[in-house]
Amino acid sequence: MSMLIEIEGLSKTFSGFKALSDVGFAIPEGKITAVIGPNGAGKSTLFNLITGKLVPTSGAIRLRGRDITTLPPEARVRSGFGRTFQRTSVFGEMSVRENLRTAMLCQGRHVWSFWRVATAFFESDVQALASRFELSDALDLQAKTMSHGDQKQLELAMAVAQTPKVLLLDEPLAGMSPVETRTAVAAIVDEVRQRGITLLFTEHDIDVVFEIADVIVVLDKGRLIASGPAAQIRADARVQAVYLGQSDTLESPALQ
């Protein structure tokens, strides 16, 4: 199993508050890795460090051996990252079609195209992408008028528009009904398995995590508690201890 991303000794301190302390693990290529942990464990901070939104206080992040620790977000994205946000981040005022097209225009030389009409670009690619994510009927709808679930689908479609090597999803199932969750999980897994995309995501829904993750990383209070294959984590006493007292997972059959 080759490692796509290596994280070493990552720490982040916010004026005295240690959000992350000496976190290190590896993200295997082509597999699904989940980051879990109670609230305040540092999952978002970790995510922001990996995607480049924050710069670590110490430590390193390597992409296939190349140090990307201080690389700005747009450069990381161009190196093959795709990302979604906890609070769905799309272009609300634009149509679905325009959203997808913008996603495709963002990298590469098209940015500096000043004369040709944007609609001349990527029309067929946009339609193909939309149908992959069941958005074909919504192509001309304004993004912000769509349901929460549809918007998340759109965001996901935009994140994979540039065929990234690694997809980072921040709580992709937040605020979804059970039905929506099923659809979303299926769509995500489908997408990454088909295209060999490495997936890293954070989630509170432990059942989903144990259902799809190949590797699980557990954080608590800014520290790495455990990391490894799903089965190993399931049986790990430390992980059980961390989740004891967390009412939302206490009864989870996944941990029995």
Next chain:
Amino acid sequence: MDLSFVPAQLVSGLTTAMTLFVTASGLSLIFGVMGILNFAHGSLFMLGAFLLASLARLLGASGIGFVAALFIASVAVGVIGAALERWLISRLYGKEELFQLLFTYSLVLVLADCVRMVWGVNQQSVMRPAMLSGSFELAGATLSHYNLLLIGVGFAIVLGLWFLLHRTRIGELIRAASQDREMLLMLGKNVRWIQTGVFALGAFLAGLSGALMAPLVSVVPGMDSEIIIVLFIIVVIGGLGSLAGTLVGSLVYGVAYSFTVYFFPQLALFVVAALMVITLTLRPQGLLGRRIG
């Protein structure tokens, strides 16, 4: 090398710095708590200066008369600020920054003409009261009594603001409001009064500094444009929203300006502008600012 100019310039710089701090602190406070950049802050400063000019004439040239004029002018500007906030500014909370910026900007236009309407276009002359016209020697520098007043008031405001924000209940609420307005609303505290109060306080400080500066600068329509640029330079250097940063910014400005004025009078403005550029390049959030800009 003859260093005799140093104490004099330091005094001059300190005077400028402390007075500008009084003005800039108001701007910083309003931004810190409401997130609004009050473009009209220069206009409120100007209003304070003009009000003092008229009141000083009215109340006589005695020390008491002058102090009374200072007080009334500052409070008047504070009240005007409160009214502006209540009826106009408050409509902008939560709106796009674009609109907030454009609106306080429109206030500048209106206030500038209001001043012209009431006082005309000519320069107002303001005499320092006899009591404060003298000077004395200290460490080789000539300190005018008025300088001392300015520095004194400046320090009083620094201490007063510190005390207000860190040692009183209201101050706690103000600091909390600047961190998270929504949370405060949920706790049931009356955020509206805090917002009006902070704006009024900011306006009061602008008016006070304008009134204090009136005898020293040319009180003329157009002084609002001058001062607002200076304020912007100060908060960019020091960091917007941080009072400690505003103090540092004011000191840097004051000292740099007064020393440059001594050597190259024409270049003073550009030296401080260069300082601003350097700060932006090396530390974009300002020397003590939070990472907002």
Next chain:
Amino acid sequence: MKSQIEAALALILFPLALGIGIFGSRLWLNFGAEVAIWALFAVSLNLLVGFGGMVSFGHAAYFGLGAYGAGLAAMRWGIGLVPATLIGMGLAALFALLFGMLCVRRSKVYFAMLTLAFSQLVWAVAFRWNDLSGGDQGINGLPMPQFGNLLGWTNQRWFYWICFVLLCAVLYLLYRLARSPFGTLLNAAKLNPERVQFLGTSVPRVQLVAFVIAGALAGLAGSLFAFHTRGLFPDYLFWTKGAEALNMVVLGGMNQLLGPVLGAATLLFINQEATAFTEYWSAVTGVMLGALILFAPGGLAGGLQRLLEAVTRKRARKAGQSVPDLEADLRRPQ
């Protein structure tokens, strides 16, 4: 709907402009040229404010630099309208690049402050540098552009047509720009800069290019203005010039390409009539601007849009079309 408003505005303004050019008296040609120049200035500002979401309070600097660049070149080196204008634009673009590099990486608030601060610095230089700029007195007596008696037209008529044609050319350029990939990304950066960043595009870089383009176009307007007034004064660089352009943008409608043109025509017209009544024009525009922000941020064009929407709704209800369908139609992004 948006393109319909655009068309409506064009239908109103274009014939008026043509009429002035063909039949206009001296006075009207003068007024027309002034409107065209200010419209150019306001449209360049709206590329930043309305389209890019970048609130620049220092746009006067580029207007003024264009004026001084063109004016001084014409006077010192005796060159004609076209080369002088190119020099003016170049100077404006250069400063837009320099200042822009320091301004575009900031939050909206810092951006506003910094653009204003830099603009006032340029003004301060012009104000004091007597040898170069004529100091606070300015310079008079710029040569009027000569066109011989080509087509039997006066110099004034020629100058009007040049300004008008340039305005149309710039409008077309901006029209293409807005619909281009670059324009799409600039607009996307206004809607959601974080999303653009995480799709792989450097937002500051895109904004910087827009800033330079806007600066160059403001410089074009300024150059023409110098020839129009045949003088150069520091107040061309004073921030209030930018304020006037901003008023035109908000009044006309910042969501439309032609909005600022309508705003310029309207404001200058009112200005002409109103200065007879009041010397407090600043206050009037301030109140107008404030009221617009609070109650009608879409400006005149926005009002026109609401009118058209109301009419369409009424007509549809009469025809029996269900209102929800119509709402969906209206909600479709343009």
